[in-house]
Amino acid sequence: MGVLPESARRVLESDGLAHLVTVSPDGAPQVAIVWVGLEGDDILSAHLVEQQKLRNVRRDPRVALSVEAPGTNALGLRYYLVVHGRATIEEGGAPELLQELAHTYLGPDVTSPPMPDPPPGFRLRISVDRIGGVGPWTESS
Numbered sequence: 762m763g764v765l766p767e768s769a770r771r772v773l774e775s776d777g778l779a780h781l782v783t784v785s786p787d788g789a790p791q792v793a794i795v796w797v798g799l800e801g802d803d804i805l806s807a808h809l810v811e812q813q814k815l816r817n818v819r820r821d822p823r824v825a826l827s828v829e830a831p832g833t834n835a836l837g838l839r840y841y842l843v844v845h846g847r848a849t850i851e852e853g854g855a856p857e858l859l860q861e862l863a864h865t866y867l868g869p870d871v872t873s874p875p876m877p878d879p880p881p882g883f884r885l886r887i888s889v890d891r892i893g894g895v896g897p898w899t900e901s902s
Contacts, residue, residue: 765802765889768897772830772842773799776866782825783817791817796862802889804844807858809874809882815850822847824887830896840896846887855882
């Protein structure tokens with residue numbers, strides 16, 4: 762897709778919870794709420810243990826993500842960002858990313874994960890193919 766618009770970056774770096782949609786083995790959507798952050802133009806989330814969403818991505822990397830955003834358009838519709846992309850799984854790095862994201866989602870003095878020796882876990886990296894939704898990122902200027 763190229764570079765994410767600054768308006769979409771602000772949503773992805775906010776404390777808005779993201780709804781991650783993966784494809785289940787039977788083709789049905791599987792939805793999970795995740796914390797997200799950015800690294801360049803890729804979206805990252807962290808997972809301490811292997812869960813269904815990760816098993817789904819290993820089998821089919823297509824994902825969608827939605828995040829509610831503040832504000833409304835001229836019609837009064839609430840802004841929301843939708844991202845379609847492809848995900849890859851990286852071994853390790855989950856505790857460090859969770860700690861970084863905890864400052865956004867829970868506060869500056871929070872330790873997360875709240876355990877003495879967390880497992881290395883997994884980072885999910887989403888490469889953005891296209892964005893949509895309702896917001897400044899979809900409105901023509």
